[in-house]
Amino acid sequence: GDSGPCGPCSEIYIDFGEEKSCGKPDCKPGCECERFLEFWNLVFPQYDMQPDGKLLPLKRRGVDTGMGLERIARILQNTETNYETDLFYPIIKKIEELSGQKYSPYSENSGFFRIIADHIRAIVFLLDENIVPSNEGRGYVVRRIIRRASLAGKNLGFREPFLYKISESVIKTMKDVYPSVLENKNYIEKILYDEEEKFTYIIDSANKIFEETLKDISKKMIPGDVAFKLYDTYGIPPDVIEDLAMGENIKVDWNGFRKIMEERKAISREKSAFSGNIEKIFESEGIKETEFVGYDNLECESEIAGLYKEKNKNLIRIVTKQTPFYPEKGGQIGDRGIIENEEIKVRVYDTQIDEKGLIHHIGKLEKGNLENIRENMRVKLSVEPEFRKKVSINHTATHLLHYALREILGKEVRQYGSYVGDDKLRFDFICFSSLDDEKIKKIERLVQNKIFENSNVKVEEMSLEEAIKKGAIALFVGKYGENVRVVHTGDYHSEVCGGTHVKSTGEICIFKITNYSSIGRNLRRIEAFTYQNAYLYMEELEEKMKKVCGELGIPQDRLVKSVINLKKEIEEKEKSLRKYKDLVIKDLSERLSSEALKFNINGKETHFVGRKIKVENVEDMGFISDKIVDTLKRVVVLLGMEKDKRIYFIMKVSEDLKEIFNAGKIIKEISQIVDGKGGGNPVFAQGSGKEPSKFNDMIKNIKERLENAEKSRF
Template sequence: MESKIVREFFLNYFKERNHRIVPSSSLVPAQDPTLLFTNAGMNQFKEVFLGIEEREYKRATTCQKCLRAGGKHNDLENVGFTPRHHTFFEMLGNFSFGDYFKKEAIEFAWELSVKYYKISPDKIWVSVFEKDDEAYNIWHKIIGMPENKIIRLGEKDNFWAMGDIGPCGPCSELLFDLGDGAGCGKPDCTPEHDCGRFLEFWNLVFMEFSRDEKGTLKKLPKPSIDTGAGLERVTSILQKVKSNYETDLFLPIIDKIYKISNYKYGKDTEKDIAVRVLADHTRAVSFLISDGILPSNEGRGYVLRRIIRRAQRFGKNLNIKPPIIGRIYEEVKKIYEDIYPEIREREKEIKEISLSEEEKFERTLEIGLEKLDELFQRYKGDIIPGEEAFVLYDTFGIPYDFIEEISREKGFKIEKDGFDKELENQRKRSKIFQKFAPSYKEIYEKLSREIQVEFFGYENLNCLGTLKAIIKDNNLINYLNEGEEAELIFDKTTFYGESGGQVGDKGLIEGNGALFEVKDTLKNLNLIIHKGKLTKGVLKVGERYNLSVDKNLRKATERNHTGTHLLHYALRKILGKSVRQMGSLVEPERLRFDFAYQRQLTEEEIKKIEEEILEVILMDKKVNKEFLPIEEAKKRGALAFFEEKYGEIVRVVSIEEISSEFCGGTHLNTTGEIGILKIIKESSISAGVRRIEAITGFSALKEFQRKIEEIKEIKEELEVEEEKIIEKIRDLKEKNKELQKKLKKLYKEGTKNYILEKFGEINFIRQEVEDMTIEEMRSMVDEYKNKIKESVILVYKKEENKG
């Protein structure tokens, strides 16, 4: 069975059983800083499982793009050395949100596996949690699984938890027996041996408990189901092959590697590893870049850089030179372009970014290898200190095994303990782990389940709201006294919480003799949090207050937000459709827009972009805001962005006949309200990413006024009319050049007429001058110093009425 049929069978099977087919989310987890990458099908449903978010369906099925190559879940170093480890993979899954439970989940998995996929029942074993008698009995009494093929395992293997606290529950795994030739070969082998004979291909998680801070398990009122079946593994079973790399998901890629390396897979163990690494890593790099991730020195970009460099290192084992990934990518595109169109749409970026990174690493390797040679010269023994090897690894990006391999060839060993110690120290201070450490405080998760916040800020700037919670120093309190700072949560608000690149609102909260200044507004889960200081009175939970957004700041922010949409439109029109937004910052004073593009913009291009934007501003186009079903919005051509999370209903901001984007931010009603947009800076922030900073409205006016004032001062200083300023500056530069020549000549002439006296071995030079400045006299001293070494020099001039 072809892999695409395996995928279709799974999704359609569950669709026929009233599951909503939900598209794969991005590899960048939306609004979840606890994850480096999407690594499971349930990630996009996390808030549904937590009870924070509700959807219009209770059953869902997905084929989810996943990546395990960083943070807690990291398979990177194993890839290539085993038949089944991957960085990128696809996870098939079916989910129940308080609808069906264990019986139906087990029956679905069994029926699809045996009846539709035609996997022999004799080949399937199952595991259950050691205390889960319910699952055991369903498998034995309802499905008819023999007792000797149901394995009870402990919490380590068969109990799943979302975190230290929160939803959790036992799980049951379906395993395929690869036969006597696999694993340990013992006739009494069972899945407990963990020898590789039994391939786990489907995991059923029964989310029936919630664990509290004390570790106590409580039954959930609506237990849920989360399952995951690896597409690559299921395909290998159905195509009757021993390795995922022998399926149709990899063979075309491996054949492409053969064509560019002239190495036939299967002839040499070491080279086979390199082929598997290249096949896997090309898939990973292609999907990461297509989801908007770019190489960098931290976070997700750092992982991407490591994957590219690891692929390049193994490419050397096959004598493949750059471009490596760009050439192999062609087969990846053919396999996935119909399922994930972004793989085709981002072809240019995938090829250009991967090549740029490969070329950089080639140069880095040259420098790094020179440094390694220096170490061989310095340490005449046979041991290279681990600290020295770590510098090559950390500073120059040379993989450890590459350093180890070259050292071994030269007769050296690396002191591994020292290297590991440095690596551990680096991990502790690593930005990856700082950036992606859990940040959702328990208090907010609790409040998000208890409070439903209504946002009225799209239409209004003022509203009445009931104060539902006060958080001070991470504690819930009922009163806030004058002079204290805290975070407030209301049931209704007009304050926009920072999200989608737009900063949070500022303003005032008043009532019952109290005045609270809102200095910032944040969004956390489904909560809108008002941060600030109580300047008057007392605030009490349960009382109603008037919430007022600062209208001038909001309007300025809206100018810049609508301005970013026009900037995006103009960039795509002038530079081409390959331009893609990578990030933005929208605040009252300015806007910042990051976009994928490979080179610096010319002055002419910047002018054209500004003119295109001004033309739309002068047209005073209407800015429409509407909520639409996500599929309808996509059909209309609205642009979506990888870093945002979208539900079934999305907000679309459209400028008539100009642009249409998914956007939850606040906007103007017409483009004319922007007034003017002026680009003040264009720069590079990383490989393949440019940044534009711009100002609008009153900020632009102030900048123009400042420039005009500067021109006025320059005009007065130069004593010319404005249109003659440039001409005057050029004239002064030319005169200055001539004067410099004359002065140089004078210095040389002047230094001929000096008086030289000797005091022992010391030369004493004195020179009287006229009409010279201090700076000119210093220059003359420099001339003498160049002519006569080891001397004391005195250059002086006489001035009237001075001693």
């Protein structure tokens, strides 16, 4: 580096002998060829390099050393490459077995074997660390690694997901040193299977889209905008585009691609512009992070260390050296409360933590003005107790729900995300089975029973390693070696968690699931109320039930039975109503048929029924015209009905007349008589118009057409 600790270093090589040499006269350790392999490296930091290049002696000197595990294995086991060592060979063997292809260090397909072997190891450990494939952050890293490995598999002839089968050999090799990979075996295999299956589907359809795209462009280079469309519209990842292009021997204009990507990012940055809208008024020099003292206290006194203004809103942000206000983190929303002294009073609506670790109290001035707020001014910070209580209740309830889900649905359930507010809680989780009312009921009951048990909630600090060893669920949490908070609920559930909790589960009082749903492949969501809101929710349900009973005149204890009976009654009434209606329709159509006008067209008797009738809807008009056509044959029917000051009409022509009378065409022509529109096919047409009184002219028009047809011979 440019400055900082440094010193001499030594590198240890092994010489594999002259036969491995490239033969060049300057072949020596460090040469590109196969002869020398560096496997051990020692650095002796003893100077502190100043920015001006001066070397000062380092106060604490030491030795840094790093030896490549794979390389030392290769040397000791005397293999050609790392991949024949016992670290990789079981994986290679498994790939051979599943693909039916042979591996040798120098065979043409050895590269694909190595990619899979190398990547599957990383995949198993990333999944074991609870990193779920997704489209952002580290989730995207694991997704890309899985895809690379899967693509390599395609080159070995795999058509179906196969990585999950290979993960077993990694688990077998590693389980003694990393027992968790064995515990998570089912989970790892399922996630891996799903992800690869999804990808296989993407790559199959990507192939098709890609081939289509190739038809439209020159065969040399895929333009940046086309590549971006493949990525943005069709969701084909850039590395897949690259692989597909490579397969066709085409280059991709990645510079053009990046340019469009940057433009897009700039637009979305402008849209969000969270940090850009905060104006700094003052900030104490060198302030690092706010000390959070709010686990056990809801009040404290401290000095103001920063003041900011939100440009577009009438909100200010205050940072203090210490605070009892919990900032939004791990799904739990930020605290509310008051910051005040003799001069000022600020009502805090929200609390957030920034990337430096400063806790921002966001709120409005209720007493004093901005000029009154000075650096190092002493203030009293008080969290609203009722708010904190509700949030803490929901947080502890979330842990109980997590526990119940693992009990009822299986230990494979993984938390995916959560919302812990003062109003409700939401819990998203990965789960491979579907939810139903019965399972939900079991889960809810288990949580409620744990509330009745009134278990103690205890918090303990320990290292992450210790927490995991003790069986605590550790999700989304920091680095090994760090101290973490472990929240124990009774003796049945422990979770690494930075949130606030109640002292015992009895404080939750009531737990009521209000909604459950599927929010994605293997992703489920449960929403619930606790405490007062759960009571209000049940009260409201009861109110609704009472109202329903009142409206229906049914006693509450017979509600379900009565509603079922009511439903039956309605069905029966509908049936008899339909019967009655059928009779009316039959009667009306018979009457209309008997009153039909008769014409002699082409020597055959031809009928016309043209009438305005009184029916409920156009559908009934259709039934009547159908009946008339059935009875009379060779017939033209024009029926109209009035509704809301409009005339609705339909025209039906029997099959044997459609050559002479095209219903669709005629209706299109004559709809204007009633100032309307209409159309249809040769045997059926319909329309509507604004002038019901002119409908008789439409009838007259058809009559004239029939009279003319009578005179002429076809």
